[in-house]
Amino acid sequence: MLPPDDLLPSRREWLKLSAAGVASASLCGWLPAMAARAAEEKTTAKARAKRLVVLWMDGGPPHTDTFDLKPDIAECGIFKPIDTITPGIQISELLPKFSQIIDRAAIVRSMSTIENEHLRARVHLRTGFRDGQGGVAWPSLGSICSQEIGSPTADLPSYVAIAERRDRSHGPGFLGTKHQPLYVLNPAKGVENLAAPGTPEQMQNRLDLLARLESGFARDYRAPISQDHATVYGRAVQMMRSAKAKAFDISQEPDSVRERYGKNRFGEGCLLARRLLEADVKYVEVGLEQWDTHFENNNKIRELCGVLDPGMTTFITDLEERGLLDDTLVVWMGEFGRTPKFKGKGRDHYAKAWSTVFMGAGVRGGQVIGRTDSVGATVEDRPVSVQDFMATICEFLGVSTEKEVTLADGRPVKFVDKDPKPITDLLV
Amino acid sequence: MATGYLADLPRKIALAGLAILMLAGLILAGTLHAEAPSPAQVSPLTATELAEQIDRHVGEALATAKIPASPAADDAEFLRRVYLDITGVIPPLDRVEAFLADKTADKRAHAIDDLLRSEEYARHMTDQWREHLIPSTAAAARRRHETGIVWLEEAFRANRPYHEFVRAVLTADGMQRDNGATTFLLTHQSLDEATDRLSRVLLGVQITCAQCHDHPFSAWKQSDYWGTAAFFSKVKHQYERIDKVEHYGVSEKGDRKPLMSPPSFQETPPTFLGGVKPTLDKDQPYLPIFVDWLAANDNPYFAKAFVNRLWRKLMGRGLVEPVDDLRLDNPGTHPELLAQLAEQFRQNGFDIHYLIRAITLSQTYQRTSKPLDGNQDDAQYYSHMPIKVMTPYGLHDSVQIVMRLGDAPPPPPKEPPPKLSDEEKVKASIRARGQRDSFAGFFKGEENPSPVAYEAGLPQALRLMNSQEMQRGSRVVAFLAKKSPEPESIVNRLYLAILARHPSNEERTIALDHIQSHAEPTKALADVTWALLNSTEFVTIH
Numbered sequence: 001m002l003p004p005d006d007l008l009p010s011r012r013e014w015l016k017l018s019a020a021g022v023a024s025a026s027l028c029g030w031l032p033a034m035a036a037r038a039a040e041e042k043t044t045a046k047a048r049a050k051r052l053v054v055l056w057m058d059g060g061p062p063h064t065d066t067f068d069l070k071p072d073i074a075e076c077g078i079f080k081p082i083d084t085i086t087p088g089i090q091i092s093e094l095l096p097k098f099s100q101i102i103d104r105a106a107i108v109r110s111m112s113t114i115e116n117e118h119l120r121a122r123v124h125l126r127t128g129f130r131d132g133q134g135g136v137a138w139p140s141l142g143s144i145c146s147q148e149i150g151s152p153t154a155d156l157p158s159y160v161a162i163a164e165r166r167d168r169s170h171g172p173g174f175l176g177t178k179h180q181p182l183y184v185l186n187p188a189k190g191v192e193n194l195a196a197p198g199t200p201e202q203m204q205n206r207l208d209l210l211a212r213l214e215s216g217f218a219r220d221y222r223a224p225i226s227q228d229h230a231t232v233y234g235r236a237v238q239m240m241r242s243a244k245a246k247a248f249d250i251s252q253e254p255d256s257v258r259e260r261y262g263k264n265r266f267g268e269g270c271l272l273a274r275r276l277l278e279a280d281v282k283y284v285e286v287g288l289e290q291w292d293t294h295f296e297n298n299n300k301i302r303e304l305c306g307v308l309d310p311g312m313t314t315f316i317t318d319l320e321e322r323g324l325l326d327d328t329l330v331v332w333m334g335e336f337g338r339t340p341k342f343k344g345k346g347r348d349h350y351a352k353a354w355s356t357v358f359m360g361a362g363v364r365g366g367q368v369i370g371r372t373d374s375v376g377a378t379v380e381d382r383p384v385s386v387q388d389f390m391a392t393i394c395e396f397l398g399v400s401t402e403k404e405v406t407l408a409d410g411r412p413v414k415f416v417d418k419d420p421k422p423i424t425d426l427l428v
Numbered sequence: 429m430a431t432g433y434l435a436d437l438p439r440k441i442a443l444a445g446l447a448i449l450m451l452a453g454l455i456l457a458g459t460l461h462a463e464a465p466s467p468a469q470v471s472p473l474t475a476t477e478l479a480e481q482i483d484r485h486v487g488e489a490l491a492t493a494k495i496p497a498s499p500a501a502d503d504a505e506f507l508r509r510v511y512l513d514i515t516g517v518i519p520p521l522d523r524v525e526a527f528l529a530d531k532t533a534d535k536r537a538h539a540i541d542d543l544l545r546s547e548e549y550a551r552h553m554t555d556q557w558r559e560h561l562i563p564s565t566a567a568a569a570r571r572r573h574e575t576g577i578v579w580l581e582e583a584f585r586a587n588r589p590y591h592e593f594v595r596a597v598l599t600a601d602g603m604q605r606d607n608g609a610t611t612f613l614l615t616h617q618s619l620d621e622a623t624d625r626l627s628r629v630l631l632g633v634q635i636t637c638a639q640c641h642d643h644p645f646s647a648w649k650q651s652d653y654w655g656t657a658a659f660f661s662k663v664k665h666q667y668e669r670i671d672k673v674e675h676y677g678v679s680e681k682g683d684r685k686p687l688m689s690p691p692s693f694q695e696t697p698p699t700f701l702g703g704v705k706p707t708l709d710k711d712q713p714y715l716p717i718f719v720d721w722l723a724a725n726d727n728p729y730f731a732k733a734f735v736n737r738l739w740r741k742l743m744g745r746g747l748v749e750p751v752d753d754l755r756l757d758n759p760g761t762h763p764e765l766l767a768q769l770a771e772q773f774r775q776n777g778f779d780i781h782y783l784i785r786a787i788t789l790s791q792t793y794q795r796t797s798k799p800l801d802g803n804q805d806d807a808q809y810y811s812h813m814p815i816k817v818m819t820p821y822g823l824h825d826s827v828q829i830v831m832r833l834g835d836a837p838p839p840p841p842k843e844p845p846p847k848l849s850d851e852e853k854v855k856a857s858i859r860a861r862g863q864r865d866s867f868a869g870f871f872k873g874e875e876n877p878s879p880v881a882y883e884a885g886l887p888q889a890l891r892l893m894n895s896q897e898m899q900r901g902s903r904v905v906a907f908l909a910k911k912s913p914e915p916e917s918i919v920n921r922l923y924l925a926i927l928a929r930h931p932s933n934e935e936r937t938i939a940l941d942h943i944q945s946h947a948e949p950t951k952a953l954a955d956v957t958w959a960l961l962n963s964t965e966f967v968t969i970h
Contacts, residue, residue: 116690116692117620117621117624157886168877171883177882180883180885180886181885182885182886182887183885183887191886191887191890192887192890192891192895193887193890193891193893193894193895194890194894195894196893196894197894197896197899202955205942205946205955206955206958206959209938209939209942209955209956209959210958210959210962210963212938213935213938213939213956213959213960213963214963214964214965216932216934216935217963217964217965218964220798221797221798221799221815221970222798222799222804223797223815223964223968223970225815225817225882225964225968226964228882229882229884229964229967230964232884232885232886232888232889233889233893233962235886235889236886236889236890236893239886240890240894294617294618294688339691343688348688348690348691349690350691
């Protein structure tokens with residue numbers, strides 16, 4: 001696991017590399033191995049999507065207030081369904097703008113998963129496995145994208161998460177540190193501390209000094225951690241030096257565009273996502289938090305949908321106008337749904353039946369897949385398990401669900417749990 | 429190892445084996461309760477004696493596995509490690525210089541005792557335990573935490589025995605303004621949330637999955653889950669509004685609504701793990717009875733859970749992993765050692781200082797992190813100390829320790845110290861924590877991460893390289909130059925101040941070369957400061 005001495009760059013080699021402007025690459029270059037080495041071959045299956053955006057509704061959005069209303073059952077909610085641009089499909093009155101582009105969206109009303117606690121469910125939905133299943137640290141979808149469709153030499157990281165809440169469900173698991181997300185906490189501020197103080201030469205001087213002073217510790221302690229550290233620094237330096245980094249600055253957008261997306265964290269996150277897709281980032285997650293409405297549901301949902309509706313609608317139409325929607329898959333989801341009946345004024349977690357929405361990348365819009373019962377409590381048609389869901393996304397991305405990855409302990413595993421049934425209707 | 433082993437077996441055989449294990453587990457669990465071993469049979473050991481026992485257990489396992497042990501860490505490696513492990517920060521320059529110059533034989537033991545008495549120890553323990561006891565949920569964020577944090581600080585400052593600490597947390601009764609220990613039950617909104625977290629933290633068991641179904645791969649049943657949950661069934665959040673200010677509290681008495689129950693709720697009488705149902709008075713609180721069971725001599729989980737968590741924090745890896753998965757079919761790497769540590773922790777009155785002292789005094793703890801050819805792949809026999817990663821709090825506080833060298837010395841503490849009201853204490857705590865919390869909040873990864881997992885991402889690298897606070901190296905250099913302006917002396921003391929050791933000859937040469945090739949020596953020395961703060965060695969505990 002440790003770099004043999006002759007793999008560490010000598011000072012001269014280091015300077016040579018630095019002079020050629022590839023200091024960052026060389027910072028990674030002396031890192032021979034990851035904890036688990038993924039298969040050499042990258043994904044080869046035919047990909048419909050070159051990029052993926054997940055609009056992540058953290059806390060769990062109530063399906064019966066958004067995309068699967070039960071107007072005949074008074075206990076299921078107070079919000080009314082409205083007609084959409086597609087005859088026969090109704091969604092919540094809280095999403096009037098989105099109702100006008102529902103012909104670009106396929107609603108899946110039959111998600112049925114098994115984790116009801118936030119962290120476990122976030123791990124479940126982001127990785128496709130139960131937390132700790134088989135004693136394996138499973139990679140998140142973003143990390144899989146980074147590994148399978150990202151470029152290790154790209155200036156910007158392949159995986160960006162615009163999220164207030166960060167935890168291991170976003171993590172790279174066995175794919176290792178280089179597939180970690182770059183988090184953006186506040187999309188209006190972009191990435192903090194991106195500019196180096198002083199001149200580029202001064203910075204290069206410091207980096208050279210750092211690399212030389214690092215070698216003693218790496219040698220004496222034979223620590224893989226030195227490699228992880230150098231990987232992260234290498235990526236950081238490359239990003240600092242890239243012209244593409246201006247994608248993180250949404251202040252360069254005209255005010256009219258910013259107004260259309262919404263001047264709030266989610267709207268700004270969607271706008272930032274569009275800029276990042278244009279800069280060749282492969283996976284962007286945009287978070288809209290606070291769907292965990294145990295105590296008070298209706299006012300909170302009204303408020304959240306007021307932010308969601310313009311943000312998501314503008315995002316999809318903007319991608320379409322820029323020609324990006326054809327090969328970008330966009331998924332709207334949370335970690336679970338919420339109980340269709342109220343508990344007091346609120347709704348609890350509910351994984352047994354809930355909704356997601358798929359858009360772009362050849363998804364046939366204006367259709368509903370799956371069905372819940374009359375009270376939104378159980379799935380009656382086409383249940384979608386977490387592995388079905390993951391396999392569907394993998395299929396769009398051209399990531400094979402059959403490919404085996406060998407872990408450090410020699411065990412072969414796959415990116416998707418066994419017996420997945422992708423939602424083929426999405427493409428009909 | 430167990431899962432790997434089982435994975436290699438045909439599934440049927442594996443399942444049959446598991447069934448036998450589970451059955452054995454049930455029988456054993458039953459006997460543990462029926463015939464508790466008399467505690468008087470084992471006499472208490474001193475911390476030094478227990479340290480010897482640690483080395484004996486670890487040494488025997490190493491010998492059996494034929495793995496050589498690395499030699500002892502030198503004074504510099506030991507001091508930095510024990511500072512970071514006990515107080516969460518690197519040792520300040522003056523302490524490093526004094527310790528390296530000290531010739532007394534028992535200076536390591538003295539250093540450990542000093543650190544356990546320090547304010548930084550209480551702060552560091554509080555950082556860990558507020559994460560254990562306060563959920564990071566939106567609902568918990570709506571309650572005040574400060575009084576709970578101040579309560580934790582006081583508990584660790586006074587080295588409150590662990591069982592009494594837990595009793596105070598679980599049986600807290602009253603309003604938060606009067607009793608900070610109410611904060612923990614107050615930040616849990618539902619019965620399952622409290623059961624999940626507290627069983628995981630205090631018992632070191634994962635019964636969460638049994639909430640909805642019998643756990644397929646361990647002995648936990650739904651009745652275990654809801655039987656434990658039932659002890660929390662009388663907990664009620666209290667609320668009052670006085671002069672337009674909202675106050676919250678916790679009580680098992682009164683007629684307010686109990687914690688919410690999830691849809692999976694199953695009515696079960698209060699039952700201890702293992703199946704014993706205590707006789708309870710329905711009109712009296714349940715949790716005191718639960719705590720009696722926790723702290724009882726024959727409780728098979730409570731002491732072990734704490735010992736295993738502390739061991740993992742200090743040694744990088746739990747004796748049982750995952751750290752919160754104690755069960756009979758997951759005995760871990762050194763089951764006899766874990767049992768003895770737990771027994772002695774109990775025998776010594778659940779004294780947390782005692783346990784830390786025993787572990788850090790052991791040769792096992794004091795080995796270098798530098799591997800040998802024969803042990804570099806070992807990750808479970810403690811042949812050498814694993815390299816751990818600084819927590820975000822540790823990183824923040826350690827950068828401060830270095831950067832403050834350039835600051836004017838703080839005013840001497842007032843004698844006698846001013847008597848602060850509770851309100852003032854809370855305010856002072858918030859002031860002191862504000863900056864640390866925002867720094868740590870930015871870098872904090874998952875809850876309860878492995879101590880050896882490197883989780884730093886791009887934001888941390890960018891911050892350590894580019895932020896304004898990291899550009900103050902020249903002030904540190906100016907401070908060090910006051911004593912001796914020679915570049916070599918400054919380089920030497922920069923190493924002591926940042927990495928708590930002298931530079932190697934090779935490193936000294938690299939640094940001096942850099943300074944000589946630079947027009948402005950002060951700026952070149954600031955570069956050295958910057959490089960050391962951005963090094964792998966700085967962000968790790970070795």
